[in-house]
Amino acid sequence: QVQLVESGGGLVQAGGSLNLSCAVSGRIFSQYNMGWFRRAPGKERESVAVIGWTSRVTSYADSVKGRFIISRDNAKNMLYLQMNSLKTQGTALYYCAIDRQTFRGKPEIHPNGWGQGTQVTVSS
Secondary structure, eight states: OOEEEEEOOEEEETTOOEEEEEEEESSOGGGEEEEEEEEOTTSOOEEEEEEOTTSSOEEEOTTTTTTEEEEEETTTTEEEEEEOSOOGGGOEEEEEEEEEEESOSSSOOOBOOOOOOEEEEEEO
């Protein structure tokens, strides 16, 4: 049973930064693409960033390109999201997700379950 535990959310002013973390267990972490998603109030969950299992490929939503950085530490089974220049539109519940298949070549992810999420609130 895969477990995903997000942390690092909080309240930040617009223009500020936050670093999210996700601890993963129950899978051979290094074999799976990983991603961050978010669900803003009243909206559908959307993909924010994806990182390949080798860390060599990444993909970002247009809305966060140049401001967010996804990274992973395969030795620690940890996924990270560095969020800079945050905007009020970034207020959402942020989730990490693990792909449902191993060794996917493209920087995409078809999630196999979700963690509880970590709340990010960006004030103006």
